[in-house]
Amino acid sequence: MLLLLLLWSTTPAIAQDNTSKKDTTKQDNKIYKEIETYSDKSKFTKLLHKLLFRPVKEQEASNNRKQTKKQTPEMLSNYKEYEGKVIRHIKIETFDPFGYSVSDTARRPKKWIERMGNIAHIKTRQFTIRNLLLIKKNKRLDSLLVKESERLIRAQRYARAVMIKPVAIPNSKDSVDIYVRVLDSWSLNPNGSASGSGTTIEITERNFLGLGHLYRNEFDNRFSTGETSYATQYKIPNIANTYIDFDINYAMLQSENSLKSVGLERPFFSPYTRWAGGAYLEERLVRDSLPDAENNWALENQKTEVQDYWGGYSFRIVKGQVRTTKLVTTARFFRRKYKEAPSEPYDPIDYYSNEKLYLSSIGVMSRGFVQDKFLFNHDVIEDIPIGRTYSGTIGIQDKNSKHRLYLGGRYALGNYHKWGYLSLDTKVGAFFHRNKTKETVLRFDMLYFTNIKKWGKWKFRHFVKPSLVFGNNRKPIITDLLNINDENGIQGFNSRNLYGTKKFLLTVQTQSYSPWEVLGFRFNPFTNFTMGIIGDDVHRLFESKVYTKFGAGVLIYNDYLVFNSFQLSIAFYPTIPGQGHNIFKTNTFKNKDITLPDFQINKPIITPYE
Template sequence: MNNLYLTGLPRLRHLLTGLLLLWLVVTTGWAQITPDTTKLPPVGVDRRTDSLSSKHSRVIADSVLKQRDSVFYSGLKRRMYKHRLTRQLYDAVFHDVYNSQQSTGEVSTIEVNPFKDFEGRVIGDIYIRRLGVFGQSVYDTLRQSDNWLERTANKLHVNTRERVIRRYLLFREGDALNSTTLRDNERLLRTTTIFHDARILVVPRTGSRQFVDVYVITQDVWSLEPNGGVGSLTQFNIGFDQRNVRGLGHQLFAQFAYTGTDPRQQAEYQSRYTIPFIGKTFVTAQAEFLYLRDLKQGAIRLYRPFITPDTKYAGSIELTHTQINSRVVMRDDSVEYIPLRYNYSDVWFGRSFRLFFSEGDSSVRGRARLILAVRNTNYQYLWRPPVTNDSNQLYQNSRTTLFSLGFSRRKYVRDVLIYGFGRTEDVPVGRTVSVIYGFDNAELGRRTYVGLNYSQGSYIKNLGYLYGLASLGGYIRSATIQQGVLSFESNYFSPLLPTGWGNMRQFINARYTTGINRFNNEYISLSSSGSGINTDGIGINNDALRGTRRLVLNIENILFSKLNVVGFRIAFITFANLGMASFPEKPLLQSTLYQGYGIGFRLRNENLTFNSFQIRLSYYPNIPNNTIPFRQAFEGVPALRFRDFDQSAPQIIPYQ
């Protein structure tokens, strides 16, 4: 939504404004262009139609936020920029604050918490406004779908039910309004898989200095994603992913595959059902069943994360039964399949305590937390190869108990065009430190575990966003470190650079990992699928790209173009992936620098649950046993998530 300010001398300003309005009326036939800026009267909601009236919607958009309709001004600017004279006239009259901040990547004035003016006032009524998937937006509820396909899709989609939306609210009628809680609640709604975007508005009651009403506006994503493929009459797969079953917020994934020529198992099936935020407990339940060729698994989970910095309690319970043919690449490059069958249980609980500091900017004061957590995991093997001190140490029966003490301080900055294609993105800013200590009671002896994590991320003025993570951990037995790991990771993205074709960002990710006295056949790899920032390797699978140490550098440039095809935004990418891996007998920097380069483009419609579609052409000049250096791919790219600064279950630092 644009926040526009008139500039220039008063008389000239009025004259130019009059000319603009007259020109618009003549050329477009829009007669009413001045929004209603009267004070908001008491607002009624027709719960049968679940909609505010057009007048009330206009009042909310214009009076509460004191900003004008984004579609009107975007259309006005687009029309006037077609001719040199009218473009100069537009630039002389209007200063486009919102769009200029979006295009430069600077932190927007929207970061000023809009709820602070109502701090401490009593929340009266809470109204829910549910928007259609296509056409409208939370910043312009008056916009309508402009084609029959979108209108038909809106009718077919079942919007999230009002009672379900209320489960996601961190406040209720009669509470004293907390501006930070409302800001966190907006972010929580946006991070769910069922909403494309969300917005909360606070409206003072007429004639009352004590009460305010709250409007929660949500826009669903299209929730049904079919998937499948056909190779022949005897080789096919079909399935779907429903992210919002009948508007209840439940998620159902199911897939069936058939390969008639495979003698081991011809039919495969997998399914998963998730019920988020049961009641008002913020507990999520999930059941999963896999019946695949080399993996049979059943699992049930209950979990509650630290949703916001104000969440006091978190935890989870997971029970899993697994039967797997584990594929292991040996040091001599031979491949073995090891049959395993085991039960796994995982239980953890955490408690958060608020810390107060006077230093720092006001937006993060009171956001610091001290988190205590305990976790117990248990592996019980029912079927495995013999375990000795020299072989198969990974498959021990074991019970591990971990304790963690952590410090977390975080806030979120709203930005656009990072991992999304125009939706609001909440970028975490802050730091976290955690210490892990515990015991591993395994068949081959008892070991002590010690680990340390430190991470920090923030915007650097005029330079972009930088995130860093350092981790060190390992088991200790007889004063010797076993299965240790040391890793560093850094992620960077630049400010938006406006160009004539769209907005551009640069992404740079670097990762270094080394193992310390790892077991035999433990290693890390440069192999992975994807490209650029969407991979933790160099974008190609190859068993030769292995070692106990690894260094990876991913560089990607993304041009978010202005092209829009049936609601799909198009981004053009170029990338370079560089990596090295080695075993202890050879220094890492003396190993081969494996390389991958490529170009391509991605398509995404943010109103759909589908992954981004990517078409890329890659070149790998020096991969061992690779007879095809040029490769092309059409693939789905899942949406990336930011590394947050929350604390969760104590965990063994992963060797990956």
């Protein structure tokens, strides 16, 4: 009955030309109330109503976060009193990164180094910011779209702070002016690392010529082989206010590896987005080291061409209610063609073979964002996702003359609580062939971080990130096995001897935020602990050997570079199979060890097994 009410409520009405907007809203509210009343009749319908209709909201904020909000003018808003008024003008002002403030209009650069930095900086152009706005001139002000526009501007790596302020017009009751003030960050970001094995230098311009375009170049040199790698990327985000991104990549890597790719994509970038899609073309050459049946390793070529197309649409479940809760449908076609594949001794099961994949998914997502500070940056507003997502995926894979059914599902949720932030992401997926499951995956990913802790003028935050992955009926080839190497588990850990079908990872990090700065630089000490366990069909997961890494160091932030940090760190590894015992490495920690969850539903994918 609840579903019937839902379908009835979303069916277009006929002959309503004479019905006012007020009457329509009243009717929508009545329908929603009927659904809410009916849902209370049983536990199942009550749960279904909670999952489909109830918007996700932040739980009670901690006292520290309440205090942070009061002390940050950009986090305070007064949009509601202007709700529904017509926007007469939108005035945009962008500021160089040094010495200015979006909340203090009288503030100006005083130091000579600030003035010199501003001279060298190309300021963001006004039309670049205008392209990001969801509000338009001569349209009615929607406070939700104003807040979302602020978030979308903050999400750009070249914007340090933003404030959108409505201003009343004298002698006008139905109109309002909008002032948008954006403070740039220093967008030319050098980055690099050095260790006993090699050096890496990366130069990224995140706001090329003030257009918001990204231009990245990376150089890498390995001391042991003398090989040099080069990679470049150019990205045009949000073409002509469509939120379609254009991305092109070219790379010549070590061991003759190479990559050429070009893509267009419009994701569900906002809870209010209705349509999304993308197209991606790639040519890649990988010379990977693979073992044969006698565990002899050799470099084998994998040269592939990829085509990837997808599209999706989101529907508001009940018109006029719960605007951030959407029913989302997506479809995808993926094709990978092998122009070169590993020879038979290194791939006896034809794992590296041509493939076509047809996928479709349907799900419900409810997304929101909470503003916070002192997480991945120093004293900068960050938008932390909260929400719920439940989706199912179905598809067909054509590979090795077999047509296999694929089924997958996902349930994710995350929110702030009085004791901190907690998110959980659960995924499952499997292929079916001749009534048997193949290549099954079940994974759990969790993130918890505490509220800000204060000790004198210092601030601290603790992060905990466990991950659990199970695989069953996997392919008998090393590529389809789990490991805990580098980005797959423990940074700086690399072993050819450790593989399995199940793994558990745990990362614990304590990050401090220093009260002192020197020329805009802050030295923030951290400690990091990571452990990993690998199991298989013979060795039970939690009875297997535990491998660990203990790390410590300093993250060097700059108030004006904002989104980049330098690192000085050292890590200790008690054991790395195949390398030895009691190993020390430098600069092994990267700030991307802990990342925020994502409650979007985008293109359908096979549940990742990694």
